[in-house]
Amino acid sequence: MKMNKIFAAAAAAATLFLGAASAHADALTESAKAGKPIRIGFAHEIPWAYPGDKNEPLGFANALALGVLKSMGYTNIEPVVTDWGGLIPGLQAGRFDIITGGMYITAPRCKNVAFAEPMGKFGDSFIVKKGNPKGITNYQDIEQKDATMVTVAGFVNADAAMKEGVSESKIMQVPSLTEVLAAVKAGRADAGAGNDFAMKDLAKSSGGEVEVTDPAALPESTFNWVAIAFKKDDKDFLKAYNEAQAKYLGTPEMLEAVSKFEYTKAQLPGDAKTDWICANR
Template identity: 25%
Template sequence: MKNLNLRKLAGALAIAAAGLNASGTSVAAEPALGVETLNVGIANNKPWAYKDTDGQVKGVNADILRAVFEPLGVKQFNFVVGDFGSLIPGLLSKRYDVVDSGVVITPARCKLVNFGDPELTSLDALLVAKGNPKNLHSFADVIRNPDVKIGGSRGGQQTKNAATAGVTGEKLQQFQNTETTVSALLAHRVDGVVFTSGTALSLQQRPELASQIERAKPFTGLIDPKTGKETESYIGAAFGKDGVKLRDAYNTQLAKLKADGTIGKIMRKYGFADNEKAPAGLTSAKVCAE
Protein backbone atom coordinates (compact mmCIF):
# COMPACT_ATOMS: atom_id res chain seq x y z
CA MET A 1 0.00 0.00 0.00
CA LYS A 2 2.83 2.34 0.87
CA ASN A 3 4.58 1.68 -2.46
CA LEU A 4 1.27 2.21 -4.30
CA ASN A 5 0.77 5.59 -2.65
CA LEU A 6 4.32 6.62 -3.53
CA ARG A 7 3.73 5.64 -7.16
CA LYS A 8 0.52 7.70 -7.23
CA LEU A 9 2.32 10.68 -5.75
CA ALA A 10 5.16 10.38 -8.25
CA GLY A 11 2.67 10.19 -11.10
CA ALA A 12 0.81 13.23 -9.89
CA LEU A 13 4.02 15.22 -9.60
CA ALA A 14 5.05 14.19 -13.12
CA ILE A 15 1.71 15.30 -14.53
CA ALA A 16 1.93 18.61 -12.70
CA ALA A 17 5.46 19.19 -13.96
CA ALA A 18 4.42 18.44 -17.52
CA GLY A 19 1.55 20.90 -17.21
CA LEU A 20 3.84 23.65 -15.98
CA ASN A 21 6.26 23.09 -18.83
CA ALA A 22 3.77 22.72 -21.64
CA SER A 23 0.65 24.64 -20.72
CA GLY A 24 0.15 27.94 -22.47
CA THR A 25 -1.93 29.09 -19.54
CA SER A 26 0.79 28.35 -17.05
CA VAL A 27 3.38 30.15 -19.13
CA ALA A 28 1.11 33.19 -19.36
CA ALA A 29 0.55 33.18 -15.62
CA GLU A 30 4.29 32.89 -14.95
CA PRO A 31 5.73 34.39 -18.14
CA ALA A 32 9.40 34.11 -18.96
CA LEU A 33 9.29 37.90 -19.29
CA GLY A 34 8.59 38.21 -15.60
CA VAL A 35 6.58 41.40 -16.13
CA GLU A 36 2.88 42.11 -15.80
CA THR A 37 3.04 45.90 -16.30
CA LEU A 38 4.65 47.89 -19.10
CA ASN A 39 5.27 51.63 -19.10
CA VAL A 40 4.77 52.75 -22.68
CA GLY A 41 5.82 56.11 -24.12
CA ILE A 42 3.49 57.55 -26.77
CA ALA A 43 3.25 60.90 -28.54
CA ASN A 44 -0.56 61.11 -28.69
CA ASN A 45 -0.34 61.05 -32.48
CA LYS A 46 -3.04 59.48 -34.63
CA PRO A 47 -3.15 56.87 -36.06
CA TRP A 48 -0.17 55.50 -34.13
CA ALA A 49 -0.99 55.76 -30.41
CA TYR A 50 -3.30 58.34 -28.86
CA LYS A 51 -5.79 58.98 -26.08
CA ASP A 52 -9.26 59.16 -27.57
CA THR A 53 -12.10 61.33 -26.29
CA ASP A 54 -13.28 58.42 -24.12
CA GLY A 55 -9.91 58.34 -22.36
CA GLN A 56 -8.89 55.04 -23.93
CA VAL A 57 -5.54 54.70 -25.70
CA LYS A 58 -6.04 53.59 -29.29
CA GLY A 59 -3.99 53.44 -32.47
CA VAL A 60 -2.26 50.90 -34.67
CA ASN A 61 0.90 50.77 -32.53
CA ALA A 62 -1.02 50.62 -29.25
CA ASP A 63 -3.21 47.78 -30.51
CA ILE A 64 -0.21 45.85 -31.81
CA LEU A 65 1.55 46.17 -28.45
CA ARG A 66 -1.48 44.78 -26.66
CA ALA A 67 -1.87 41.95 -29.17
CA VAL A 68 1.79 41.01 -28.71
CA PHE A 69 2.19 41.27 -24.95
CA GLU A 70 -1.19 40.28 -23.49
CA PRO A 71 -0.68 36.59 -24.40
CA LEU A 72 2.75 36.80 -22.76
CA GLY A 73 1.25 37.71 -19.40
CA VAL A 74 1.28 41.51 -19.47
CA LYS A 75 -1.90 42.70 -17.76
CA GLN A 76 -1.45 46.45 -17.54
CA PHE A 77 -0.16 49.03 -20.02
CA ASN A 78 0.67 52.41 -18.52
CA PHE A 79 0.60 54.70 -21.55
CA VAL A 80 2.48 57.93 -20.84
CA VAL A 81 1.97 60.84 -23.26
CA GLY A 82 4.94 63.03 -24.17
CA ASP A 83 6.24 65.11 -27.07
CA PHE A 84 7.58 62.95 -29.88
CA GLY A 85 11.10 64.29 -29.45
CA SER A 86 11.10 63.23 -25.79
CA LEU A 87 10.19 59.59 -26.36
CA ILE A 88 13.63 58.10 -26.93
CA PRO A 89 15.27 60.27 -24.23
CA GLY A 90 12.53 59.01 -21.90
CA LEU A 91 13.37 55.44 -22.86
CA LEU A 92 17.07 56.06 -22.21
CA SER A 93 16.28 57.48 -18.77
CA LYS A 94 14.20 54.34 -18.04
CA ARG A 95 10.98 56.27 -17.75
CA TYR A 96 9.51 53.83 -20.26
CA ASP A 97 9.95 50.11 -20.92
CA VAL A 98 9.00 50.56 -24.55
CA VAL A 99 8.15 53.38 -26.95
CA ASP A 100 5.75 52.73 -29.83
CA SER A 101 4.15 55.76 -31.46
CA GLY A 102 5.06 56.06 -35.12
CA VAL A 103 8.79 55.83 -34.41
CA VAL A 104 10.84 55.22 -37.55
CA ILE A 105 13.71 52.74 -37.30
CA THR A 106 16.93 54.51 -38.34
CA PRO A 107 20.62 53.60 -37.98
CA ALA A 108 21.17 56.64 -35.75
CA ARG A 109 18.39 55.62 -33.39
CA CYS A 110 19.57 52.00 -33.49
CA LYS A 111 22.77 53.13 -31.76
CA LEU A 112 20.69 54.32 -28.81
CA VAL A 113 17.94 51.72 -28.47
CA ASN A 114 16.95 48.17 -29.39
CA PHE A 115 14.21 48.18 -32.01
CA GLY A 116 11.72 45.42 -32.49
CA ASP A 117 11.19 44.17 -36.02
CA PRO A 118 9.20 46.52 -38.27
CA GLU A 119 5.46 46.60 -37.66
CA LEU A 120 4.61 48.41 -40.90
CA THR A 121 6.06 50.74 -43.51
CA SER A 122 5.35 54.34 -44.46
CA LEU A 123 6.38 56.92 -47.07
CA ASP A 124 6.91 60.69 -46.92
CA ALA A 125 3.65 62.60 -47.36
CA LEU A 126 3.01 66.33 -47.71
CA LEU A 127 -0.20 67.96 -46.52
CA VAL A 128 -1.09 71.26 -48.18
CA ALA A 129 -3.97 73.72 -48.23
CA LYS A 130 -7.03 72.59 -50.17
CA GLY A 131 -6.33 72.81 -53.89
CA ASN A 132 -2.54 72.69 -53.40
CA PRO A 133 -2.14 76.39 -54.37
CA LYS A 134 1.67 76.24 -54.58
CA ASN A 135 1.53 73.08 -56.73
CA LEU A 136 3.93 71.12 -54.53
CA HIS A 137 4.60 67.52 -55.56
CA SER A 138 8.14 66.89 -54.34
CA PHE A 139 10.85 68.22 -52.07
CA ALA A 140 12.46 69.51 -55.27
CA ASP A 141 9.41 71.74 -55.85
CA VAL A 142 9.85 73.20 -52.37
CA ILE A 143 13.52 73.94 -53.02
CA ARG A 144 12.88 75.53 -56.42
CA ASN A 145 10.28 78.01 -55.20
CA PRO A 146 11.94 80.76 -53.09
CA ASP A 147 8.60 81.73 -51.55
CA VAL A 148 7.73 78.26 -50.24
CA LYS A 149 8.26 77.00 -46.69
CA ILE A 150 7.22 73.69 -45.24
CA GLY A 151 7.03 72.42 -41.68
CA GLY A 152 7.47 69.21 -39.74
CA SER A 153 7.49 67.84 -36.22
CA ARG A 154 10.74 68.35 -34.36
CA GLY A 155 12.61 65.05 -34.21
CA GLY A 156 10.33 63.39 -36.78
CA GLN A 157 11.99 61.25 -39.44
CA GLN A 158 10.05 62.89 -42.26
CA THR A 159 11.36 66.28 -41.13
CA LYS A 160 14.86 64.82 -41.30
CA ASN A 161 14.10 63.36 -44.73
CA ALA A 162 13.13 66.82 -45.98
CA ALA A 163 16.41 68.24 -44.68
CA THR A 164 18.39 65.40 -46.28
CA ALA A 165 16.62 66.13 -49.57
CA GLY A 166 17.90 69.71 -49.37
CA VAL A 167 15.04 71.58 -47.70
CA THR A 168 17.02 73.51 -45.11
CA GLY A 169 17.26 76.82 -43.27
CA GLU A 170 14.16 79.00 -43.21
CA LYS A 171 12.47 76.78 -45.77
CA LEU A 172 12.06 74.04 -43.16
CA GLN A 173 10.24 75.08 -40.00
CA GLN A 174 10.15 72.67 -37.06
CA PHE A 175 7.34 72.51 -34.54
CA GLN A 176 6.79 70.81 -31.20
CA ASN A 177 4.33 68.13 -32.28
CA THR A 178 1.72 67.12 -34.83
CA GLU A 179 -0.92 69.56 -33.60
CA THR A 180 1.31 72.64 -33.70
CA THR A 181 2.64 71.60 -37.10
CA VAL A 182 -0.86 71.39 -38.57
CA SER A 183 -1.81 74.68 -36.90
CA ALA A 184 1.08 76.36 -38.72
CA LEU A 185 -0.33 75.14 -42.04
CA LEU A 186 -3.83 76.36 -41.21
CA ALA A 187 -2.42 79.76 -40.18
CA HIS A 188 -0.49 79.98 -43.50
CA ARG A 189 2.85 80.17 -41.71
CA VAL A 190 3.99 77.34 -43.96
CA ASP A 191 2.81 76.07 -47.34
CA GLY A 192 2.94 72.39 -46.50
CA VAL A 193 3.71 70.00 -43.67
CA VAL A 194 5.51 66.69 -43.98
CA PHE A 195 4.46 63.55 -42.11
CA THR A 196 4.43 59.80 -42.56
CA SER A 197 1.71 58.65 -44.92
CA GLY A 198 -0.11 57.11 -41.94
CA THR A 199 -0.24 60.37 -40.00
CA ALA A 200 -1.29 62.27 -43.12
CA LEU A 201 -4.12 59.80 -43.69
CA SER A 202 -5.40 60.24 -40.15
CA LEU A 203 -5.27 64.04 -40.29
CA GLN A 204 -7.20 64.12 -43.55
CA GLN A 205 -9.98 62.13 -41.94
CA ARG A 206 -10.61 64.66 -39.17
CA PRO A 207 -13.94 66.39 -39.86
CA GLU A 208 -12.58 69.81 -38.86
CA LEU A 209 -9.63 69.47 -41.28
CA ALA A 210 -11.15 67.64 -44.24
CA SER A 211 -12.36 70.83 -45.95
CA GLN A 212 -9.12 72.74 -45.35
CA ILE A 213 -6.26 70.41 -46.21
CA GLU A 214 -5.38 67.68 -48.65
CA ARG A 215 -2.52 65.34 -49.35
CA ALA A 216 -0.33 66.44 -52.25
CA LYS A 217 -0.71 63.77 -54.93
CA PRO A 218 1.48 62.63 -56.44
CA PHE A 219 4.32 63.43 -54.06
CA THR A 220 7.93 62.31 -54.36
CA GLY A 221 9.70 62.11 -51.04
CA LEU A 222 13.36 61.49 -50.25
CA ILE A 223 15.05 59.41 -52.93
CA ASP A 224 17.42 56.62 -51.91
CA PRO A 225 20.58 57.20 -53.98
CA LYS A 226 21.34 53.47 -53.93
CA THR A 227 18.04 52.36 -55.44
CA GLY A 228 16.74 55.50 -57.12
CA LYS A 229 13.40 54.87 -55.39
CA GLU A 230 11.56 56.69 -52.64
CA THR A 231 12.88 55.95 -49.17
CA GLU A 232 10.54 53.76 -47.16
CA SER A 233 10.29 54.34 -43.44
CA TYR A 234 9.84 51.33 -41.21
CA ILE A 235 7.84 51.81 -38.03
CA GLY A 236 8.70 49.78 -34.94
CA ALA A 237 8.69 49.53 -31.17
CA ALA A 238 11.82 50.74 -29.37
CA PHE A 239 13.23 49.10 -26.24
CA GLY A 240 16.14 50.05 -24.01
CA LYS A 241 19.58 48.58 -24.53
CA ASP A 242 18.97 46.45 -21.44
CA GLY A 243 15.61 45.32 -22.81
CA VAL A 244 16.91 42.56 -25.09
CA LYS A 245 14.80 39.84 -23.45
CA LEU A 246 11.66 41.95 -23.81
CA ARG A 247 12.49 42.83 -27.41
CA ASP A 248 13.20 39.21 -28.38
CA ALA A 249 9.91 38.01 -26.88
CA TYR A 250 8.18 40.82 -28.76
CA ASN A 251 9.75 39.78 -32.07
CA THR A 252 8.76 36.15 -31.66
CA GLN A 253 5.13 36.99 -30.95
CA LEU A 254 5.00 39.71 -33.63
CA ALA A 255 6.09 37.19 -36.28
CA LYS A 256 3.23 34.89 -35.27
CA LEU A 257 0.70 37.72 -35.49
CA LYS A 258 1.96 38.74 -38.92
CA ALA A 259 1.63 35.15 -40.13
CA ASP A 260 -1.92 34.63 -38.83
CA GLY A 261 -3.21 37.93 -40.23
CA THR A 262 -3.70 39.74 -36.91
CA ILE A 263 -1.34 42.59 -37.78
CA GLY A 264 -3.02 43.11 -41.14
CA LYS A 265 -6.41 43.27 -39.44
CA ILE A 266 -5.20 45.89 -36.97
CA MET A 267 -3.68 47.95 -39.79
CA ARG A 268 -6.88 47.94 -41.82
CA LYS A 269 -8.84 49.05 -38.73
CA TYR A 270 -6.86 52.32 -38.82
CA GLY A 271 -6.99 52.84 -42.57
CA PHE A 272 -3.69 51.32 -43.66
CA ALA A 273 -3.48 49.38 -46.92
CA ASP A 274 -1.98 45.93 -47.37
CA ASN A 275 0.94 47.43 -49.32
CA GLU A 276 1.97 49.22 -46.14
CA LYS A 277 2.74 45.95 -44.36
CA ALA A 278 6.41 45.47 -43.51
CA PRO A 279 8.09 43.18 -46.07
CA ALA A 280 8.06 39.53 -45.03
CA GLY A 281 11.19 38.54 -43.15
CA LEU A 282 12.47 42.09 -42.74
CA THR A 283 14.23 42.48 -39.38
CA SER A 284 15.24 45.53 -37.41
CA ALA A 285 18.85 44.33 -37.62
CA LYS A 286 18.72 44.64 -41.40
CA VAL A 287 17.12 48.09 -41.29
CA CYS A 288 19.66 49.25 -38.70
CA ALA A 289 22.52 48.09 -40.92
CA GLU A 290 21.37 50.09 -43.96
Protein backbone atom coordinates in the same frame (compact mmCIF):
# COMPACT_ATOMS: atom_id res chain seq x y z
CA MET B 1 45.04 14.84 -3.87
CA LYS B 2 43.75 17.56 -1.60
CA MET B 3 44.74 20.18 -4.17
CA ASN B 4 42.79 18.33 -6.86
CA LYS B 5 39.70 18.38 -4.65
CA ILE B 6 40.17 22.08 -3.97
CA PHE B 7 40.47 22.83 -7.70
CA ALA B 8 37.42 20.67 -8.45
CA ALA B 9 35.39 22.46 -5.81
CA ALA B 10 36.49 25.83 -7.12
CA ALA B 11 35.59 24.83 -10.67
CA ALA B 12 32.17 23.63 -9.56
CA ALA B 13 31.53 26.89 -7.70
CA ALA B 14 32.59 28.91 -10.73
CA THR B 15 30.26 26.89 -12.96
CA LEU B 16 27.36 27.48 -10.59
CA PHE B 17 28.14 31.21 -10.47
CA LEU B 18 28.35 31.53 -14.25
CA GLY B 19 25.15 29.54 -14.65
CA ALA B 20 23.34 31.82 -12.24
CA ALA B 21 24.72 34.91 -13.99
CA SER B 22 23.68 33.67 -17.43
CA ALA B 23 20.20 32.87 -16.12
CA HIS B 24 19.78 36.41 -14.81
CA ALA B 25 17.22 38.10 -17.06
CA ASP B 26 17.12 41.77 -18.01
CA ALA B 27 15.21 44.31 -15.93
CA LEU B 28 12.07 44.43 -18.08
CA THR B 29 11.75 40.64 -18.22
CA GLU B 30 12.11 40.34 -14.44
CA SER B 31 9.70 43.20 -13.80
CA ALA B 32 7.06 41.85 -16.19
CA LYS B 33 7.33 38.30 -14.87
CA ALA B 34 6.90 39.68 -11.35
CA GLY B 35 3.52 41.06 -12.44
CA LYS B 36 4.51 44.72 -12.53
CA PRO B 37 2.88 46.84 -15.27
CA ILE B 38 4.64 47.25 -18.59
CA ARG B 39 4.66 50.98 -19.26
CA ILE B 40 4.19 51.88 -22.92
CA GLY B 41 5.15 55.34 -24.15
CA PHE B 42 3.50 57.07 -27.10
CA ALA B 43 2.51 60.51 -28.35
CA HIS B 44 -0.82 61.72 -29.77
CA GLU B 45 -0.33 60.54 -33.37
CA ILE B 46 -3.59 59.41 -35.02
CA PRO B 47 -3.91 56.68 -36.32
CA TRP B 48 -0.55 55.33 -35.15
CA ALA B 49 -0.81 55.65 -31.38
CA TYR B 50 -2.90 57.98 -29.24
CA PRO B 51 -4.88 58.07 -25.97
CA GLY B 52 -8.62 57.49 -25.87
CA ASP B 53 -11.13 59.33 -23.69
CA LYS B 54 -10.04 57.29 -20.67
CA ASN B 55 -6.36 57.41 -21.59
CA GLU B 56 -6.59 53.91 -23.07
CA PRO B 57 -3.96 53.16 -25.75
CA LEU B 58 -5.46 53.40 -29.23
CA GLY B 59 -3.97 53.36 -32.73
CA PHE B 60 -2.60 50.52 -34.83
CA ALA B 61 0.93 50.56 -33.35
CA ASN B 62 -0.54 50.23 -29.87
CA ALA B 63 -3.03 47.58 -31.02
CA LEU B 64 -0.25 45.50 -32.55
CA ALA B 65 2.06 45.86 -29.56
CA LEU B 66 -0.72 44.98 -27.12
CA GLY B 67 -1.59 41.93 -29.20
CA VAL B 68 2.01 40.72 -29.15
CA LEU B 69 2.37 41.35 -25.40
CA LYS B 70 -0.89 39.50 -24.73
CA SER B 71 0.39 36.51 -26.69
CA MET B 72 3.44 36.59 -24.41
CA GLY B 73 1.17 36.48 -21.38
CA TYR B 74 1.40 40.17 -20.44
CA THR B 75 -1.83 42.15 -20.03
CA ASN B 76 -0.90 44.51 -17.18
CA ILE B 77 -0.20 47.60 -19.30
CA GLU B 78 0.23 51.22 -18.18
CA PRO B 79 0.05 53.92 -20.90
CA VAL B 80 2.30 56.97 -20.67
CA VAL B 81 1.54 59.81 -23.10
CA THR B 82 4.22 62.36 -23.95
CA ASP B 83 5.28 64.70 -26.77
CA TRP B 84 6.88 62.98 -29.76
CA GLY B 85 10.25 64.56 -28.99
CA GLY B 86 10.12 63.14 -25.46
CA LEU B 87 9.76 59.48 -26.48
CA ILE B 88 13.41 58.44 -26.75
CA PRO B 89 14.57 60.60 -23.80
CA GLY B 90 11.65 59.23 -21.77
CA LEU B 91 12.59 55.63 -22.54
CA GLN B 92 16.23 56.28 -21.66
CA ALA B 93 15.22 58.00 -18.41
CA GLY B 94 13.01 55.07 -17.39
CA ARG B 95 9.68 56.91 -17.59
CA PHE B 96 8.34 53.95 -19.56
CA ASP B 97 9.58 50.56 -20.75
CA ILE B 98 8.62 50.44 -24.42
CA ILE B 99 7.97 53.02 -27.16
CA THR B 100 4.83 51.94 -29.03
CA GLY B 101 4.37 55.24 -30.86
CA GLY B 102 4.91 54.04 -34.42
CA MET B 103 8.54 55.15 -34.71
CA TYR B 104 10.52 54.93 -37.94
CA ILE B 105 13.72 52.89 -37.72
CA THR B 106 16.59 55.24 -38.58
CA ALA B 107 20.35 55.04 -38.07
CA PRO B 108 20.49 57.88 -35.48
CA ARG B 109 17.65 56.31 -33.46
CA CYS B 110 19.29 52.88 -33.65
CA LYS B 111 22.18 54.36 -31.65
CA ASN B 112 19.84 55.24 -28.78
CA VAL B 113 17.20 52.48 -28.67
CA ALA B 114 16.88 48.81 -29.59
CA PHE B 115 14.21 48.36 -32.23
CA ALA B 116 12.17 45.19 -32.60
CA GLU B 117 11.83 43.76 -36.10
CA PRO B 118 9.64 46.01 -38.28
CA MET B 119 5.87 45.88 -37.94
CA GLY B 120 5.09 47.91 -41.07
CA LYS B 121 6.41 49.96 -43.99
CA PHE B 122 5.06 53.45 -44.66
CA GLY B 123 5.51 56.49 -46.88
CA ASP B 124 5.39 60.23 -46.25
CA SER B 125 3.45 63.05 -47.89
CA PHE B 126 2.71 66.77 -47.58
CA ILE B 127 -0.36 68.75 -46.64
CA VAL B 128 -0.80 71.88 -48.75
CA LYS B 129 -3.56 74.44 -49.11
CA LYS B 130 -6.47 73.32 -51.28
CA GLY B 131 -5.49 73.41 -54.93
CA ASN B 132 -1.78 73.20 -54.04
CA PRO B 133 -1.10 76.79 -55.17
CA LYS B 134 2.70 76.38 -55.24
CA GLY B 135 2.59 72.95 -56.89
CA ILE B 136 4.58 71.23 -54.15
CA THR B 137 4.91 67.46 -54.59
CA ASN B 138 8.45 66.71 -53.39
CA TYR B 139 11.30 68.13 -51.32
CA GLN B 140 13.04 69.74 -54.31
CA ASP B 141 9.91 71.85 -54.84
CA ILE B 142 10.38 73.35 -51.37
CA GLU B 143 13.80 74.66 -52.33
CA GLN B 144 13.16 75.53 -55.97
CA LYS B 145 9.86 77.33 -55.37
CA ASP B 146 11.15 79.29 -52.37
CA ALA B 147 8.60 77.60 -50.13
CA THR B 148 8.59 76.91 -46.40
CA MET B 149 8.03 73.45 -44.96
CA VAL B 150 6.80 72.68 -41.46
CA THR B 151 7.13 69.37 -39.61
CA VAL B 152 7.13 68.05 -36.05
CA ALA B 153 10.41 68.28 -34.16
CA GLY B 154 11.84 64.79 -33.97
CA PHE B 155 10.16 63.57 -37.17
CA VAL B 156 12.50 62.28 -39.89
CA ASN B 157 11.22 64.82 -42.42
CA ALA B 158 13.60 67.65 -41.59
CA ASP B 159 16.62 65.40 -42.20
CA ALA B 160 15.00 63.93 -45.32
CA ALA B 161 14.38 67.41 -46.71
CA MET B 162 17.97 68.53 -46.10
CA LYS B 163 19.29 65.36 -47.77
CA GLU B 164 17.22 66.36 -50.79
CA GLY B 165 18.81 69.81 -50.87
CA VAL B 166 16.35 71.91 -48.84
CA SER B 167 17.99 74.73 -46.89
CA GLU B 168 17.56 74.48 -43.13
CA SER B 169 16.23 78.05 -43.16
CA LYS B 170 13.21 76.84 -45.15
CA ILE B 171 12.23 74.27 -42.52
CA MET B 172 10.04 75.06 -39.50
CA GLN B 173 9.86 72.56 -36.64
CA VAL B 174 6.95 72.61 -34.19
CA PRO B 175 5.96 70.44 -31.21
CA SER B 176 2.86 68.73 -32.63
CA LEU B 177 0.82 67.84 -35.70
CA THR B 178 -1.86 70.29 -34.60
CA GLU B 179 0.67 73.08 -35.06
CA VAL B 180 1.72 71.71 -38.45
CA LEU B 181 -1.86 72.07 -39.64
CA ALA B 182 -2.21 75.51 -38.08
CA ALA B 183 0.96 76.75 -39.80
CA VAL B 184 -0.22 75.61 -43.25
CA LYS B 185 -3.75 76.96 -42.79
CA ALA B 186 -2.42 80.33 -41.64
CA GLY B 187 0.05 80.55 -44.53
CA ARG B 188 3.12 80.54 -42.28
CA ALA B 189 4.23 77.40 -44.14
CA ASP B 190 3.50 76.26 -47.69
CA ALA B 191 3.65 72.55 -46.92
CA GLY B 192 3.45 70.35 -43.85
CA ALA B 193 5.46 67.12 -43.90
CA GLY B 194 4.87 63.86 -42.07
CA ASN B 195 3.85 60.27 -42.53
CA ASP B 196 1.03 59.78 -45.02
CA PHE B 197 -1.45 58.49 -42.43
CA ALA B 198 -0.96 61.55 -40.24
CA MET B 199 -1.21 63.95 -43.18
CA LYS B 200 -4.46 62.35 -44.34
CA ASP B 201 -5.86 62.68 -40.84
CA LEU B 202 -4.93 66.38 -40.73
CA ALA B 203 -6.60 66.93 -44.09
CA LYS B 204 -9.79 65.24 -42.84
CA SER B 205 -9.84 67.54 -39.83
CA SER B 206 -9.19 70.73 -41.83
CA GLY B 207 -12.70 71.25 -43.15
CA GLY B 208 -11.46 71.09 -46.72
CA GLU B 209 -8.83 73.80 -46.31
CA VAL B 210 -5.88 71.50 -47.03
CA GLU B 211 -5.21 68.47 -49.21
CA VAL B 212 -2.61 65.69 -49.25
CA THR B 213 0.04 65.14 -51.90
CA ASP B 214 0.88 61.73 -53.40
CA PRO B 215 3.48 59.85 -51.31
CA ALA B 216 4.69 58.14 -54.50
CA ALA B 217 6.07 61.52 -55.66
CA LEU B 218 8.71 61.33 -52.94
CA PRO B 219 11.87 59.24 -53.44
CA GLU B 220 12.00 55.58 -52.42
CA SER B 221 14.44 56.54 -49.69
CA THR B 222 11.63 58.34 -47.87
CA PHE B 223 9.70 55.11 -47.35
CA ASN B 224 10.40 53.83 -43.89
CA TRP B 225 9.89 50.83 -41.67
CA VAL B 226 8.26 51.21 -38.26
CA ALA B 227 8.98 49.22 -35.12
CA ILE B 228 8.41 49.10 -31.39
CA ALA B 229 11.47 50.31 -29.44
CA PHE B 230 13.10 49.07 -26.23
CA LYS B 231 16.00 50.02 -23.99
CA LYS B 232 19.24 48.54 -25.27
CA ASP B 233 19.72 46.61 -22.01
CA ASP B 234 16.42 44.73 -22.33
CA LYS B 235 17.83 42.16 -24.79
CA ASP B 236 16.01 39.11 -23.39
CA PHE B 237 12.63 40.80 -23.54
CA LEU B 238 13.34 42.10 -27.05
CA LYS B 239 14.26 38.61 -28.25
CA ALA B 240 11.05 37.16 -26.79
CA TYR B 241 9.02 40.02 -28.27
CA ASN B 242 10.48 39.44 -31.74
CA GLU B 243 9.65 35.75 -31.56
CA ALA B 244 6.07 36.50 -30.52
CA GLN B 245 5.63 39.24 -33.12
CA ALA B 246 6.83 36.92 -35.91
CA LYS B 247 3.98 34.53 -35.03
CA TYR B 248 1.38 37.33 -34.69
CA LEU B 249 2.22 39.64 -37.61
CA GLY B 250 -0.13 39.26 -40.55
CA THR B 251 -2.53 36.86 -38.84
CA PRO B 252 -6.30 37.38 -39.17
CA GLU B 253 -6.37 38.28 -35.46
CA MET B 254 -3.71 40.94 -35.89
CA LEU B 255 -5.22 42.41 -39.06
CA GLU B 256 -8.62 42.63 -37.40
CA ALA B 257 -7.13 44.45 -34.40
CA VAL B 258 -5.38 47.09 -36.54
CA SER B 259 -7.92 47.47 -39.36
CA LYS B 260 -10.01 49.98 -37.43
CA PHE B 261 -6.95 52.25 -37.42
CA GLU B 262 -6.37 52.17 -41.21
CA TYR B 263 -3.55 49.59 -41.21
CA THR B 264 -4.02 46.99 -43.98
CA LYS B 265 -2.05 44.12 -45.53
CA ALA B 266 -0.45 46.74 -47.81
CA GLN B 267 1.51 48.08 -44.84
CA LEU B 268 3.04 44.74 -43.81
CA PRO B 269 6.84 45.14 -43.62
CA GLY B 270 8.04 42.49 -46.07
CA ASP B 271 11.38 40.79 -45.57
CA ALA B 272 13.50 43.74 -44.39
CA LYS B 273 15.29 43.21 -41.06
CA THR B 274 16.08 45.83 -38.44
CA ASP B 275 19.87 45.41 -38.73
CA TRP B 276 19.71 46.20 -42.45
CA ILE B 277 17.31 49.11 -41.94
CA CYS B 278 19.53 50.63 -39.24
CA ALA B 279 22.43 50.53 -41.70
CA ASN B 280 20.46 51.94 -44.63
CA ARG B 281 18.06 54.49 -43.15
